[in-house]
Amino acid sequence: MERLTFTYEAGERVNSRAHVGVVGSGDLEILMELSPDQQTHVVVSTSVNGYGPVWKIVLDRFFSRFDAAVSIEINDFGATPGMVALRLEQAVEVIRS
Secondary structure: OEEEEEEEEOOEEOOOOEEEEOHHHOOEEEEEEEOOOOEEEEEEEEOOOOOHHHHHHHHHHHHOOOOEEEEEEEEEOOOOHHHHHHHHHHHHHHHHO
8 A cells, every 4th residue: 555645736726525436446536625725735545556656647647737726635446547537537527517
């Protein structure tokens, strides 16, 4: 089990929360809520050790397009990078709906 943390500068402020995915199903869940400051904070708890550089690439790509100040908790059970990107997009849709 590995715990990774990432921080990004943010611009947009959001006022709602999102919860997408189910970690017990073998992929991952994402909990997204308002950040306490003007930054985005991401905490990843993953069952697969040694993939920090892959997580950074996926998150860097996602936050180059999404700049909201949110706190994100990701609980991963071996999801692929494509599934991570899909779940992040779903969380953004929930927040904006």
